[in-house]
Amino acid sequence: MNEAEKAAVQAFRRDVVEPSMTQLVIIDFWAEWCGPCKALAPVLEKVAAAYADKGVVLAKVDTDKNQFIAAQFQVRSIPTVYAMFQGQLVADLTSARTESQLRVMLDQLLRQLPIQGEAQAQEAELEPLIAMGEEVLAAGDAARALSIFDQLAEMAPDHPAVVSGRIRALVAAGDTAAAEAAIAALPEELAKLPDIERAKSALDLARSAPAVDDLAPLEAKVAANPDDLQARYDLANAQMAAGDRDAAAEGFLAITAAERDWNEGAARQQLLKLFEVVGLEDPWVAQQRRKLSAVLFG
Incomplete structure (x- = not known):
């Protein structure tokens, strides 16, 4: 390498490689005469600024002034955009020409890499x-x-x-x-x-499922006539409003088992909403889902 190339390598290490040890560096290979580069630059700058707190930085490399660096990265056309982390290229972002496309690709990378912004x-x-x-x-x-x-x-x-x-x-x-x-x-x-x-x-x-002050009348009504699905539904809703999700789920499952499509599947729909509120990853929901599957397909 001649002196100019050595200086270019040192600058690249300082401005790109070293920051990439802890951050995700977007490398934009561009040139002053390149129209598409000028069109893409504002998109890269906007997204990099939006993702700065997530540990993303933008480094611009003028290929006319850094031909040796461009050659090392086998840049054959511009704009070429890469992502670097810990000194290694981790993605080719060149195909991302819109803000939404770039955000999708960055989100995927940030989920995979241990970046601490x-x-x-x-x-x-x-x-x-x-x-x-x-x-x-x-x-x-x-x-x-x-x-x-x-x-x-x-x-x-x-x-x-x-x-x-x-x-x-x-x-x-x-x-x-x-x-x-x-x-x-x-x-x-x-x-x-x-x-x-x-x-x-x-x-x-x-x-x-508005709250009910006293569940006793509803419980008595269901006890007197277990086949009264509307009463069972009202009781299950009241139990859910009172925070007794076990009793509510049992009631909705019983209705579904007795008549799957009662009231256009209202009991099943309430149960599914309850699952979503509790959280689909919750172990209780997984247990109740198995019970629902047994009722529907057992």
Whole structure:
């Protein structure tokens, strides 16, 4: 290598390789005369800025001024865009010409690589606190759960699990109006996420299964006529509203076993909503799913 090439290699190590030891570096090979490069540059800059807190940085390499570096990476046309982590190329991002395409590819990489940006550090800090809020909510202490999620919302107002937990705590506390307002105020991208769908299901259940002050009359009605599926359905809804998910699930399963399509499958639909509210990965849901499968296909 001549002196110019040595200087180019040193600069590349300083500006690209060394940052890649802890961050995901997007390398943009470009040239001043390249029209497509100029069109792509704002997209790369915008996405890199949006992902900066996740440990993503953008490095631009002018191929006219760095022909030796471009040759080492076998750059045959521009723009060429690579991703580097810990000194190794981990992806060819050249095909991503739109913001959404680039975001999809970066999201995939960030899930696979042990990158620790500010967002990942915040996630690690939030995770046990969110779990604590969920435990308190599952235990039936809606007021304390709401207090926890309110505090978390100050730290991470747009975190899907935090938003979902707060809305579900509002529902559990009986403040469905505030829950509805919180959902209505969400940005469209956030409102479509699975965590938020879980919160919407909780609100739907609260609307369809309002709390009952005294379960005794409903229990007596079912005891007097076990074949009265409407009474069983009303009791199961009341039990669900009271937080007795075991009894509610048993009632919905009994209705489904007695008449699968009763009231257009209302019991099964309520049970599925309950699964979503509890959490599809919850062991209790897995157990109840097996019971439902046995009723439907056994």
